[in-house]
């Protein structure tokens with residue numbers, strides 16, 4: 001086992017229990033093999049794990065002890081291939097000498113009650129109450145349970161074939177495959193939702209890492225696709241994507257879309273806006289634990305401004321795709337419905353996609369029905 005990976009996971013969990021939520025959780029999620037699996041088991045089952053620890057501790061342990069207990073419990077409860085003694089010894093070794101007896105005692109009790117703990121575990125234990133309540137109110141108990149179960153599954157691996165833009169499920173990553181780009185099935189549908197127009201110019205407003213830029217570049221080989229990204233590090237990744245796939249018609253721009261000048265310049269605009277990313281929880285199970293309702297409102301406020309700004313860059317009869325990888329109403333229907341009410345020069349156009357993804361005028365992907373991430377998109381046409 002790698003000490004470095006163990007140290008990273010331990011430090012990440014210690015930070016988590018100190019309420020220091022790190023934005024590099026996403027990078028940590030790409031940890032390989034054993035610690036990657038452990039990471040997923042922890043964040044997919046954190047409610048059950050914390051409940052079990054709570055049964056055998058009188059007071060909430062300090063962050064370092066919680067981190068060690070969570071790492072040990074996740075292995076004892078969810079990783080059958082790890083011998084109990086190894087899981088216990090590893091966790092004990094993570095804390096100071098005077099706390100080792102405590103960690104050992106709690107983990108031994110979890111081993112003794114393992115079957116009972118697992119039998120009593122229900123899906124909603126593993127989602128924060130605010131989110132489970134939201135979904136129960138919106139979808140009803142049965143559908144909410146199904147959605148939670150779907151979000152707690154490992155997603156299939158989908159690969160976009162850059163030659164024909166078809167997306168297929170594949171067994172494993174093939175680093176040698178030059179014509180494949182790994183991205184979610186629903187995500188790959190977003191750039192195609194406006195239908196295939198004959199545009200002179202295309203704008204991708206929030207482009208990195210560049211999956212949707214790649215599709216736009218391939219869909220519109222005769223057009224220039226401007227791909228704007230504000231974050232310098234993410235911009236480098238965007239440039240790599242553009243270079244790797246030889247997208248000569250894509251022009252990456254490291255800038256803030258809110259500062260972009262010019263009116264009515266683009267025929268197709270994709271606004272794949274920054275969001276809470278709640279729909280990506282299958283790949284990023286930690287999201288549910290580090291998000292809250294205030295963040296949903298904060299993102300919604302940014303999205304509203306971005307939609308207003310970018311809509312001004314759309315040419316007459318042009319189409320703007322507004323998309324987010326979440327299905328929470330504040331970030332989706334509320335934004336678009338308010339925009340349409342305030343801007344009668346625009347109308348919603350039915351997205352070009354299979355009917356299973358259509359909800360009213362909009363595109364919605366539901367992991368419990370279509371085995372893909374949770375996405376929302378609207379296609380808005382400028383009619384005057």
Ligand SMILES: C[S@@+](CC[C@H](N)C(=O)[O-])C[C@H]1O[C@@H](n2cnc3c(N)ncnc32)[C@H](O)[C@@H]1O
Pocket residue numbers: 205206207208209210211212213228229230231234255256257258272273274275
């Ligand atoms: C949801 S991600 C985009 C994913 C991308 N469309 C893809 O398919 O690979 C949102 C991106 O918008 C960028 N962003 C946020 N605010 C921005 C702004 N004001 N101008 C340009 N880019 C922005 C973020 O840095 C982030 O990379």
